Amino acid sequence: MEKPKEKLKKILIIAGITGAVYAGCKYLLPLVIPFFAAYGTAVLLEPSARWIQKKLSVKIGERRWKIPIEIIGGAELTAALFALGAGIYLGGCRLIEQAKLLTDALPQLIKQFDTWLTGHCRSAEEIFHLKSGYVVCLMQDMLRELGVTIKAAAMPYLMVNSVSVFQWIVGGMVILLVMFLATVLTLGKLEAIRRFEKRSLFREEFAVIHEKFGVFVRTYLRVQGVVLLLTMAVCMAGLWAIKNPYYILLGIGIGLLDALPLFGTGTVLAPWALVELVAGRGGKAAVLIGLYVLCYILRQVLETRMMAKGMGLSALETLVALYAGLELFGVWGVVLGPAALMISKALLEILETAPGRKK
Numbered sequence: 001m002e003k004p005k006e007k008l009k010k011i012l013i014i015a016g017i018t019g020a021v022y023a024g025c026k027y028l029l030p031l032v033i034p035f036f037a038a039y040g041t042a043v044l045l046e047p048s049a050r051w052i053q054k055k056l057s058v059k060i061g062e063r064r065w066k067i068p069i070e071i072i073g074g075a076e077l078t079a080a081l082f083a084l085g086a087g088i089y090l091g092g093c094r095l096i097e098q099a100k101l102l103t104d105a106l107p108q109l110i111k112q113f114d115t116w117l118t119g120h121c122r123s124a125e126e127i128f129h130l131k132s133g134y135v136v137c138l139m140q141d142m143l144r145e146l147g148v149t150i151k152a153a154a155m156p157y158l159m160v161n162s163v164s165v166f167q168w169i170v171g172g173m174v175i176l177l178v179m180f181l182a183t184v185l186t187l188g189k190l191e192a193i194r195r196f197e198k199r200s201l202f203r204e205e206f207a208v209i210h211e212k213f214g215v216f217v218r219t220y221l222r223v224q225g226v227v228l229l230l231t232m233a234v235c236m237a238g239l240w241a242i243k244n245p246y247y248i249l250l251g252i253g254i255g256l257l258d259a260l261p262l263f264g265t266g267t268v269l270a271p272w273a274l275v276e277l278v279a280g281r282g283g284k285a286a287v288l289i290g291l292y293v294l295c296y297i298l299r300q301v302l303e304t305r306m307m308a309k310g311m312g313l314s315a316l317e318t319l320v321a322l323y324a325g326l327e328l329f330g331v332w333g334v335v336l337g338p339a340a341l342m343i344s345k346a347l348l349e350i351l352e353t354a355p356g357r358k359k
Contacts, residue, residue, distance in 0.1 A: 017347050021340045025329065029336075034175050038182030039193075040217065042073065045183070046190060049073045073187040077180065095249055105245075208346040216339045219310030224259065227302050231255040231265065231295050238291040242284045258295060265295040307338060317341060 029036075049072045057066040121135040186193075197206045236251030244250065250268075258265045273288035308318045318338055325337020 014348060017344050021344050021347075022328065025336045025340050034179045035182050035186075036213075038179050038186050040214075041077070041179070041183045042186040042190060045073045045076055045187060049076060049187060052076075068188065070184045070188045074180075074184040077183060095252065099249060101245060209343060212342045212346050213339065215310065216342055219307060220335060220338075223303055223306040223310065226306070227299055228255055228259050230298055230302070231258050234294055234298065235265070235291060238287055242287050254295075258299065264299075266292050269295075313338065313341065 046069075049069050052072050053066050053069050056072075057064050059065070117139065118136055121139055122132075124130070125132060125135050197203055200206060232251050232255030235254045236247050239247035239250055254265050254268050257267060269288045269292040273285045273292070276282075276285040276288060304318055308314055313321070321337040321341040322334055323337075325333025325335070325340070327333065329336045
């Protein structure tokens with residue numbers, strides 16, 4: 001049995017590690033995350049860059065001339081960004097085509113909605129023996145007032161936030177430029193950074209953070225990518241089955257919405273199913289509800305299980321980390337929560353197994 005002093009010491013160690021990890025994620029990480037991302041990108045580019053450097057080296061006399069790895073890595077990163085941009089452009093063109101179809105059909109959809117609403121208002125007038133046109137006029141007034149209210153509320157919001165959006169775009173471009181330059185410069189310093197870490201007093205902690213952070217990033221990206229693609233595919237298939245002409249646009253949009261922490265597929269599919277049910281299209285409503293249930297199960301089961309398995313955490317630990325992360329860090333807590341728990345557990349294991357520590 002551990003002595004009270006040992007228990008108190010362990011509690012203080014756990015509290016210290018937890019506080020340090022929390023402070024690092026809360027205050028330090030926002031300042032250095034572009035450089036962490038640049039370091040990770042440089043590590044990914046290094047093998048191919050060194051291979052290209054070796055193949056393009058030229059021996060002149062007794063000396064072998066090599067292209068600086070920074071230049072090769074910069075060229076690779078530029079090519080990758082161009083390829084990504086081309087993919088986004090082609091995908092955007094397809095989405096614009098779908099959006100144009102939706103815009104062209106919008107007047108007809110509005111007309112159908114007006115016919116449907118007017119018909120139900122007439123039915124209500126007959127059921128409650130009201131004056132002909134009373135409910136129709138009442139509904140028109142309500143919709144007109146709703147439009148005025150939305151316009152009055154939206155205009156100040158758009159005016160205030162348009163500047164913020166512009167600042168966010170400029171800030172994002174600056175961060176991308178910093179990350180690009182940091183990646184290129186880091187490529188030439190990777191060996192020096194590794195030598196520093198090996199000689200450092202905190203080499204074990206550096207190694208653990210590198211390992212756990214790498215595991216987390218790979219796991220998180222893989223899980224989110226799989227869930228996102230499956231959700232999009234399921235939504236597009238379901239919308240295609242009910243013969244919706246905008247199944248690609250809507251499927252991608254619903255999938256992206258589902259990836260946001262505070263939203264989900266139900267934000268679109270549940271109201272849509274209700275409208276279809278009221279309109280008497282029970283088959284379409286059933287398909288939409290089925291899509292919602294299937295997408296919900298996919299995210300809950302796959303995300304929890306794959307994240308837990310990939311990070312070495314139990315399903316309960318992953319759930320606790322996600323909830324605590326959301327409470328402490330906001331939306332980004334879904335990423336920082338599990339990562340912070342992994343690093344905290346790993347650092348605690350280092351201290352527990354340190355030489356000289358009593359068992």
